[in-house]
Amino acid sequence: MIELINISKRFGSTTAVDSISLKVESGEFCCLVGTSGCGKSTTLRMINRLIEHSDGEIHIDQQPIRSFREETLRRRIGYAIQSTGLFPHWTVARNIGLVPRLLKWPKARIDARVEELMALLGLSMDEFAGKYPDQLSGGQAQRVGVARALAADPDILLMDEPFGALDPITRESLQLELRDLQARLGKTIVFVTHDMDEALTLADRLVVMHEGQIMQQGHPLSVLRDPANDFVASLLGGEDRGLKEAALLPVSERMMPLGTGGVARERIDQGASLREALSVMLWRRVERLAVVDDDDIPIGELSFRRLVGARGHD
Numbered sequence: 019m020i021e022l023i024n025i026s027k028r029f030g031s032t033t034a035v036d037s038i039s040l041k042v043e044s045g046e047f048c049c050l051v052g053t054s055g056c057g058k059s060t061t062l063r064m065i066n067r068l069i070e071h072s073d074g075e076i077h078i079d080q081q082p083i084r085s086f087r088e089e090t091l092r093r094r095i096g097y098a099i100q101s102t103g104l105f106p107h108w109t110v111a112r113n114i115g116l117v118p119r120l121l122k123w124p125k126a127r128i129d130a131r132v133e134e135l136m137a138l139l140g141l142s143m144d145e146f147a148g149k150y151p152d153q154l155s156g157g158q159a160q161r162v163g164v165a166r167a168l169a170a171d172p173d174i175l176l177m178d179e180p181f182g183a184l185d186p187i188t189r190e191s192l193q194l195e196l197r198d199l200q201a202r203l204g205k206t207i208v209f210v211t212h213d214m215d216e217a218l219t220l221a222d223r224l225v226v227m228h229e230g231q232i233m234q235q236g237h238p239l240s241v242l243r244d245p246a247n248d249f250v251a252s253l254l255g256g257e258d259r260g261l262k263e264a265a266l267l268p269v270s271e272r273m274m275p276l277g278t279g280g281v282a283r284e285r286i287d288q289g290a291s292l293r294e295a296l297s298v299m300l301w302r303r304v305e306r307l308a309v310v311d312d313d314d315i316p317i318g319e320l321s322f323r324r325l326v327g328a329r330g331h332d
């Protein structure tokens with residue numbers, strides 16, 4: 019668990035972070051969002067002591083981070099950033115092995131770990147191990163950056179706009195993979211982004227910052243449904259909030275049992291979001307969809323009225 023207690027950071031006369039308190043539970047995916055310059059990156063970098071806080075206390079598993087040795091921080095906290103920070107004259111394999119080497123692991127263990135991580139991030143050893151960063155696409159470089167951050171098997175991962183420079187399709191696929199990876203590996207992740215859709219997709223805990231302070235924090239759905247003030251509401255997209263909420267809710271949430279009137283022609287997967295269902299209805303110009311399981315067998319149906327949450331019968 020990471021705990022920030024009344025944390026402030028001042029740079030000369032600028033207060034970048036102003037007495038914030040935040041608790042991130044073990045295994046939680048926490049996203050920090052907010053306007054440019056609101057103190058997100060500073061908050062993140064105080065957790066691994068790249069920046070020293072001015073006031074307050076930061077604890078990891080109840081211990082003040084100032085009591086940790088540098089080596090322990092390195093081992094326990096991985097860090098990935100937008101520009102990847104890969105060393106240009108080092109191969110992919112060498113870049114990934116950076117922290118284990120600093121921790122003086124034996125060579126055989128480092129080699130085995132690099133191989134394991136490349137497989138985990140979908141990078142073929144034969145193709146990529148010997149390449150240099152400038153021979154990689156943006157998405158491949160980000161994968162290497164994430165692999166490097168995971169190298170010493172840290173329990174905490176700090177990520178600062180890691181997918182910021184990617185095209186939307188690569189970005190979405192890396193978001194899904196990261197979510198999946200986190201569920202499998204059980205890491206605690208603190209993730210900075212200025213992209214609200216990215217934050218809503220990834221977060222268990224959404225933290226909205228403004229001018230160095232936390233305006234609101236909570237589960238994305240509860241923040242969406244009940245924004246603390248106009249600033250949070252507008253950052254969440256104002257009237258667009260309905261679509262954002264629909265993107266977070268699965269079709270199964272509003273599905274009805276199969277009726278007797280025959281199965282609808284157009285289908286939607288039970289794991290799809292209500293937003294995707296709405297899109298299919300608009301595109302196909304239908305008001306009813308058959309909801310199908312993984313084997314494409316109809317298990318229920320979704321009507322437009324149910325989708326929008328209207329009360330009463332269809």
Ligand SMILES: Nc1ncnc2c1ncn2[C@@H]1O[C@H](COP(=O)(O)OP(=O)(O)OP(=O)(O)O)[C@@H](O)[C@H]1O
Nearest residue numbers: 029032033034053054055056057058059060061212
């Ligand atoms: N090393 C520094 N020296 C002086 N001021 C700094 C320093 N680092 C950050 N700041 C200031 O602290 C404030 C918060 O910066 P920070 O980088 O944490 O914001 P951010 O929310 O991550 O912004 P962005 O989304 O634009 O990256 C800004 O006003 C910034 O100018």
